Amino acid sequence: LAKVQESISKTLKFKIIHRSFLPTYIFTDSDLIIVIGQDGLVANTAKYVNGLPIIGVNPDPERYDGVLLKHTPNNLITVVKNVVTGNYKTKHVTMAKAQLNDGQTLLAFNDFYIGADSHISSRYSIEFSGKKEQQSSSGIIVSTGAGSTGWLSSIFNMTNNINGYHKSTTDKCGTVLNWDDNKLVFVVREPFLSKTSKASIGYGLITNTKKLIIESNMPTKGIIFSDGIEADFLNFNSGSIVEISLAEEKANLV
Structure with a gap:
């Protein structure tokens, strides 16, 4: 962190934000x-x-895989200057959106889990592609x-x-x-049954013309969370309807 601060301090004004403040921090269109x-x-x-645009910096390449961390503190200032002057490319990443019938929304970069917040059955009605039914399961994953x-x-x-054990198919x-x-x-x-x-x-497959709609039948402990972060969630109890x-x-990754 100190090395990053030192490298950009002469070029940009900056503010350090702890991850816990991300949901409430107000970003502006001019922010990098x-x-x-x-x-x-x-x-x-x-x-x-x-x-x-997001610049991902890998602080320790020997410890972290860095699939989303394409830069290091050593080359950061060059990358920052390129972004400021508009001389950069980004990788676009499609995200998922969950919107409840009360207006609350949540985004997912990787995936959503929709269901019970503990090891009990998730009960809900599910509607997709013209079909609707009641289900009891271990929850739904949207990726x-x-x-x-x-x-x-x-x-x-x-x-x-x-499938391999029962030799029911040769296609994976x-x-x-x-x-x-x-x-x-979604799965x-x-x-x-x-x-x-x-x-x-x-x-x-959810597309621009096909959405997934789920209505909770769980009196309590229904939840929607994104990207494996259980603290980043929406309550999903009886009466709640979510459109995925x-x-x-x-997302725009530099």
């Missing part, structure tokens, strides 16, 4: 965002900066292209292991999207 930390901090920051190699891939790994299932694809993938985890719950809606769609803004 520099994120120092692990990849998850870049993903979390992108949800709150309204498409402003962006950036997140399709993470939590979503583990669900496909489990499915492929089961899985969906990997490009980061800028205008698509999201229902462990849907339970009973007299009151169905399991015919289990997977789909593509976010209007994209």
Whole structure:
């Protein structure tokens, strides 16, 4: 942090913001965002900066993979000057949006979890592509292209292991999207089939013309959280209806 401060202090005025203040901090259109930390901090920051350019700085390349941290403190000042003069390129990342019927919204860089906040059944009605049904499951995962190699891939790994054991197919299932694809993938985890719950809606692609709508039937402990951060959540209890769609803004990584 000290090295980054020293390198930019003669070029820009800057302010240090702790990650806990991201949801409430008001960014302006003239701001340039520099994120120092692990990849998850870049993903979390992108949800709150309204498409402003983000420079991800890897403070310790020997410790952090740095998939989203393309720069180091040593080359930071050059990158900053290029951004200020408009001489830079960005990688656009499609994000997901959850909007409740009371107007609350939440964005996801990688994925959403929608369901119960503990190891109990998630109960809800689900509507997609002209079909609607009641379900009881372990919750729903919605993934962006950036997140399709993470939590979503583990669900496909489990499915492929089961298919392989029963030798029911030689084709492995899985969906990997490009980061800028205008698509999201949703998967229902462990849907339970009973007299009151169905399991015919289990997977789909959300696009500009296809949205996912879920209504909670959980009196308490219903939740929607994004990017594996349980503190970054919306309550999702009985009466709450959420529409999952593509976010209007994209993350812009320098």
